[in-house]
Amino acid sequence: MTTTGAARPRSLSNSFSTFLYQRPRLVLALLLVPPLLWLGIIYLGSLFTLLAQSFFSIDDFTAQTIYEPTLATYARLFTATNLSIIFRTLAMASVVTVISGIIAFPLAYYIARFASGRMKALFYVAVMLPLWSNYLVRVYAWKLILAKEGAIHWSINSLGLGPVLDWILTLPVVEGSSLSTSYIGTTLTFVYIWLPFMVLPIQAALERVPRSLLEASSDLGARPNETFRKVIFPLAIPGIAAGSIFTFSLTLGDYIIPQLIGSSRPFIGQAVYQFQGTAGDIPMAAAFAMVPIVIMAIYLAIAKRLGAFDAL
Template sequence: MSPTRPARDRDSQGPEERPVLLRIASFLYLRPSLVLALLLGPPLVWMIVVYLGSLVFLLIQSFFSLDPFTGQVIRVLTLATYKDLWTPANLDIFFRTATMAAVVTVTTAVLAFPLAYFMARYASTRLKTVLYLAVLLPLWSSYLVRVYAWRLILAKEGILNWFIQQLDLTRVLDLLLRAPVIGGPSLSVSFLGMFIVFVYVWLPYMILPVQAALERVPRSLLEASGDLGARPGQTLRHVTLPLAFPGVIAGSIFTFSLTLGDFVVPYSLGNSSFFIGQAVLSLTGTAFNIPLAAAFTVVPMGIMAFYLVGARTLGAFDAL
């Protein structure tokens, strides 16, 4: 940060005696818009040139196409790539990813609520700090390590199967795994396993905004509801839940967006049916079809833009 605070002119000191830095400071004091430009310039240039520039460039690339014979990108604007995108196989990928994101989001919301509610309503200040850290720690700790943990847990010879065997529930698990779509050869290669891991890794992102929203529900409102004769269940349904909803929406921005764009979990636990992240990665990594990969990412970008606008109207940004 540069010294930008106003300088006091001191009569005892002539301008020629003052150190250079102070003279610069006085010079800047008289020019607030220059100060603003100096402060805002570097971060703004970085974000606009490096980040927005890249995003726009990506968008443009999705209107280029790949020459099927040479594999070179043809820099002519065309909709051909979007036509390639519109195949049943790719639509399957979008549908699969969006469904997973939606199911994961709903599940995290259901799991997050009791903990958030307990933290906001019942926990003592001390316990609340402990719980807060207990949620924060997994949120910030290595996401890859956390995915890896589930590889250990879900492995065929791993701890979960061991428990299932001890409890004599192997047949129930087999039945689950034989189910269409969610099943697979084992928990570590199935949509069911993937779903568990997604819920696990994104759950803290849901807990925190829901807790923040519940924290802001005024106690007097709940008391008023009780005084007016509502049973606790009714207060929960008609007062607490609606007020917590913006928090759920705020959390869902993260859980939804993170699931849409992830490729680590599908690669570690999935089978050959791709998710958006995997498709993009393989298109850039092995197929070198950047235009199609770009077009692929336009879909989650569009879904998220739509989602963010919706979230904004529901007041979720105040809960962030």
């Protein structure tokens, strides 16, 4: 029985394999070129088209796009109306991010530090299933729940707290005839939809905290509270930052939720949608779409400093 490779008869596949083995660069190219071509041409290509479009303008009379580089569209972007749309969206994204963090942290902490075995699997599935189940269906569920004749209004009225809710709904910022037409409803739905994106990175960050660190902390005389504040929480910050990238970015670009639930005042996503659709003003839609991209670039730079990319 021959044992050396050289003595074996060389099949075609064998020699081709050797050929490839000696040329790792070729293998790399063969593997990397198809996905890069796809993403480069279709995705990056489109992004650059969008960027280019934002430097064109639209003729007021013919409604045709004029293909000459200009900053006129960007000048039109910064009107009071548009700035208030941008501000409103930023405020909503911030509120949604903060509330998601507050609800997600204890859940993630419990899964990471206390749940084990079956319980842990149950919690994990309970977080993952909503993440992957249908987005529109989940938004629609809140439309049912928040409606004037729906479950929340019904329960609150049954408890005799109807007047309290009515009073809250007349407050300046939240104002709406029911929860489903107020900012409260929009916020609740946003938080519900993006919450898993916040839970998972925090949980991952907490799982990575070595137990020896906690033992060391308590050996050195720290109370559980102190250990939490000085050891666990700081180590969870990259996870929180990573989660906030998703909640923030996804809220910035969404146009379905504010359209279905909330007041009629538009968000960035709806503005983009209307400019490209009913208004047919592609340059303006493109310029508006640049707003979330720029905001996210700034946000990512900050998140990177907080170590978010190591926690993704």
